[in-house]
Amino acid sequence: MYISEWENEKRSISDRYAVILRQLLGVTDPELRGNPSTATPLTADGYDELLSRIDTASSISDSMVQAFNDQTELFRTMDRQMGAATLVDQMTGHLARLEDALSFAVLPSTRRPVALALAGASTLAAWQAIDSGAIERAWRHYELAKKAARDAEAPMYLAHAMAEQAYVLCEAGRPALGVELVRNAQRALGRNGSPRLWAWLRAAEAEMCAHAGEPGDCWRALDAAAACIPPGNEARDPDMLSIFLNASHLARWRGNVLALLGDEEAVTSLYEALEVADPTFVRARAGMHVDLAQAHLARAEHDEATNHLRQARLLASRTGSVRQRRRIDLLSVR
Structure with missing residues (x-):
């Protein structure tokens, strides 16, 4: 009787029965209760939905990836002029769409460009979270950025996300740990990376050293940054669009x-x-x-x-x- 009423939505599933049903059916609570945002049909033909999403992800074109990147660039411009506070909902939706696209992309040729777009967007969202005082959110966004950078096989994006994550540690009162994380980012980059990114990494190291009370290492890092910076007025790194230096x-x-x-x-x-x-x-x-x-x-x-x-x-x-x-x-x- 209860099963018929549950199926016909004449009775809601109580918490007591929900525990039993989740274990019997192997589903999550939102799936069981039919939360439209996360539910998956409790039928054997759920494969149809999965394949549909895989097909959608596999059809993402270069122009669609560029649209994702253009949206990130728009948010970046708005952020530096107007601040991060008004962009929280937009950035959350943007990251969700990128994550969703990456989750159902199967082949590396499809995954890499989407992952690269996600790495750039996540790093921006993380810095915005730092500026807004949302430290845990910032940390999670950096973890997402690092994961996406590894998926994209993009050592520059990985190093940048690691070094920026050091600012979370510094804000939390652990600048010495931030110094080590920046240096690990440099080691992870190895012989790769543009001169502008290297200048950025050395300057970030100098700032962490200053906070950690290491003036000698701070001065050495500042000198190294000055030696790396390319000449001219151009600030944007063509290989790393989030770097302005x-x-x-x-x-x-x-x-x-x-x-x-x-x-x-x-x-x-x-x-x-x-x-x-x-x-x-x-x-x-x-x-x-x-x-x-x-x-x-x-x-x-x-x-x-x-x-x-x-x-x-x-x-x-x-x-x-x-x-x-x-x-x-x-x-x-x-």
Whole structure:
């Protein structure tokens, strides 16, 4: 009697019977209760649905992969100008579609381009989560990015995801572990990688070393980054679209690291970087003002520090950056 009523939706399945039925039928609770978002038909012809999804995934064309990448690029542009807070739902849906496409792609020739697109999108989503203060979400996105990069056989994307994940450790108060993770990323890259990516990895190592209180290693990493950076004003790495780094960007990064070390040179480096900074990198400008406030405080120049904290707070509020607001609050009490 109950079975007939369950099948005809005249009676809902109680938790007591759900436990028994899940074990008998070998299904999950959403599948048993018919949750439309995750349910699979409790019939032998579920293979039809599986094959349909495999066929759909196998038909993903180069133009469809490019559409995925174009959407990631749009989110990247919106993120640096407007912040991550308004993009959470869009990024979640974007990652879900990419994951779904990868899950049902069978052959490597189909999987690799989708996996590469997922690696790039996941890394962006992870950095947005860091900026929003969602540390566990950031960590999980980086794990997804690393898995996708391995699936895509893309050592540059793997190294980048590993090194960015070090920032989660640093934010959580484990900068020394972050240093080791960045160095592991460099070892994983081996002889591969573009000069711009190597400059980025060395600069990330320098920042982690500064947080970990390792000034000697920090300076060596900064020098190595400067030696790797290609000449010219071009910032975008054609082989790694998530990397924006030229001499001007590196000067800003160097100023940030020197401010962490309390070095006198930080102020000069940061003002030079601020003068030539791309105005569309709104969150990055907020970070520069925070760095300048920190550098001025190290020199006991409190009026200048207060002015930069005020500007940083305005920009951080504009982009909704929890990470930058946390930095501002920490410096405001000094």
